[in-house]
Amino acid sequence: MPTVEHMQAMVNRYLQALNQSxxxxxxxxxxxxxxxxxxxxxxxxVGIDAIRAFYAGAVAxxxxxxxxxxxxxxxxxxxFPFSVSFVHEGRRTTIRPIDLMRFNEAGQIVSMRAxxxxxxxxxx
Amino acid sequence: MPTVEHMQAMVNRYLQALNQSxxxxxxxxxxxxxxxxxxxxxxxxVGIDAIRAFYAGAVAxxxxxxxxxxxxxxxxxxxFPFSVSFVHEGRRTTIRPIDLMRFNEAGQIVSMRAxxxxxxxxxx
Numbered sequence: 001m002p003t004v005e006h007m008q009a010m011v012n013r014y015l016q017a018l019n020q021s022x023x024x025x026x027x028x029x030x031x032x033x034x035x036x037x038x039x040x041x042x043x044x045x046v047g048i049d050a051i052r053a054f055y056a057g058a059v060a061x062x063x064x065x066x067x068x069x070x071x072x073x074x075x076x077x078x079x080f081p082f083s084v085s086f087v088h089e090g091r092r093t094t095i096r097p098i099d100l101m102r103f104n105e106a107g108q109i110v111s112m113r114a115x116x117x118x119x120x121x122x123x124x
Numbered sequence: 125m126p127t128v129e130h131m132q133a134m135v136n137r138y139l140q141a142l143n144q145s146x147x148x149x150x151x152x153x154x155x156x157x158x159x160x161x162x163x164x165x166x167x168x169x170v171g172i173d174a175i176r177a178f179y180a181g182a183v184a185x186x187x188x189x190x191x192x193x194x195x196x197x198x199x200x201x202x203x204f205p206f207s208v209s210f211v212h213e214g215r216r217t218t219i220r221p222i223d224l225m226r227f228n229e230a231g232q233i234v235s236m237r238a239x240x241x242x243x244x245x246x247x248x
Binding site for chain 1: 243
């Protein structure tokens with residue numbers, strides 16, 4: 001089981017890597033067979049290639065992420081509230097998800113699911 | 125599918141009912157066959173009688189709950205960060221969970237899972 005400190009550090013590295021638009025640093029946090037469901041309800045992406053393609057699109061948007069509450073850790077899972085904003089068609093859009101991450105024995109992310117919907121999106 | 129507004133209202137009613145130590149108001153939000161896993165990783169409680177017994181213990185502690193971020197709604201699910209504090213053996217304890225609720229077609233809670241661990245508990 002990964003430690004609490006390890007999972008907290010992985011979440012912080014995830015936010016930092018996205019803030020730095022560092023695609024390979026984001027991808028390196030995931031297990032090769034990981035899944036990403038962002039948002040919850042969408043068809044999950046399976047495997048590191050699909051995950052890399054997804055985050056390639058994300059980092060191209062120069063995202064700004066801010067942790068907005070403490071990281072909840074239980075078992076091999078982390079849940080955390082944050083905001084992510086970007087400029088789309090000249091207007092700043094801010095989304096407030098709660099991400100749920102599950103970790104494997106090696107401490108890599110094996111599952112990420114993002115909880116947000118239309119009520120959590122603001123367009124300036 | 126319950127509406128976004130309905131699910132937001134259910135979360136607010138849940139927090140209010142617990143703040144008022146109103147056991148029956150809490151229980152009324154749940155479907156009769158609902159499950160509660162609080163915290164995640166514990167053996168889930170199944171059915172309204174087990175759920176009533178659980179919240180009877182909770183309301184006896186005169187909990188104070190505060191929503192600490194917006195309610196995330198996607199599909200038939202809500203996720204929200206909050207704090208809950210109570211006095212235990214003369215000391216105020218504050219826990220910061222993220223609760224995940226799933227709703228049925230009738231708009232009742234059918235599943236609640238609470239994400240928090242030792243790193244989310246403070247004793248004053």
